[in-house]
Amino acid sequence: LSSYYYFNKYQTSELYTALDFDFHKSYRVTDILEYQYLGLEGGAEYYNNNDTIIHTSDIYINATPYYKASYGIFRFKAGVNLAFLKADSVSKFKIYPDVEINVNLFPGYLQLYTGIKGGLQKNSYRKLTEENPFISMVVTDRWLNNKIGVYGGLKGNINKQVGFNIKTAWRKFENEYFFVNIPTQIMTQASGMPNELYVVS
Numbered sequence: 473l474s475s476y477y478y479f480n481k482y483q484t485s486e487l488y489t490a491l492d493f494d495f496h497k498s499y500r501v502t503d504i505l506e507y508q509y510l511g512l513e514g515g516a517e518y519y520n521n522n523d524t525i526i527h528t529s530d531i532y533i534n535a536t537p538y539y540k541a542s543y544g545i546f547r548f549k550a551g552v553n554l555a556f557l558k559a560d561s562v563s564k565f566k567i568y569p570d571v572e573i574n575v576n577l578f579p580g581y582l583q584l585y586t587g588i589k590g591g592l593q594k595n596s597y598r599k600l601t602e603e604n605p606f607i608s609m610v611v612t613d614r615w616l617n618n619k620i621g622v623y624g625g626l627k628g629n630i631n632k633q634v635g636f637n638i639k640t641a642w643r644k645f646e647n648e649y650f651f652v653n654i655p656t657q658i659m660t661q662a663s664g665m666p667n668e669l670y671v672v673s
Contacts, residue, residue, distance in 0.1 A: 474492075534553060538570065569620070570588075619644045
């Protein structure tokens with residue numbers, strides 16, 4: 473369970489509350505595989521955003537039923553991410569894959585992994601301002617839709633103090649954000665900077 477209240481002196485604020493969970497139990501589906509788990513992971517998130525112009529209230533709930541197992545040097549997870557988003561008067565329900573395969577080439581030293589995932593992620597005001605503190609105080613916040621992402625790599629340990637992770641990934645998405653600098657008229661000293669960066673997605 474986590475929460476924060478984020479605000480500035482120009483009447484922009486963000487209230488966030490979230491609950492994450494992961495319930496799982498050892499369950500033998502077949503005698504061929506070694507350890508086997510059936511589980512359900514996910515969470516619920518609530519955002520309440522205010523500024524001088526816009527007020528939004530978002531609820532996001534996701535649940536991923538999954539199956540984990542191993543056979544020799546192979547470990548895998550197979551699940552389906554069920555996501556529900558209610559943003560003001562609009563509701564969306566989406567389904568994403570959640571699959572990962574790991575191969576312990578040299579147990580404890582070298583591991584090969586690959587997977588496919590997707591999901592929704594809030595472009596929150598806190599996240600945006602931590603990345604760029606010079607953005608406008610009025611932000612149209614949206615949810616990043618990672619339609620599908622494919623990744624893979626190698627990770628391992630050289631010794632007890634040194635490890636590595638080499639990863640490559642590709643994803644298809646919508647509503648990714650970027651910053652645009654738009655010169656404005658000189659603002660009063662009390663209002664802040666003469667120029668602001670706006671968020672476009």
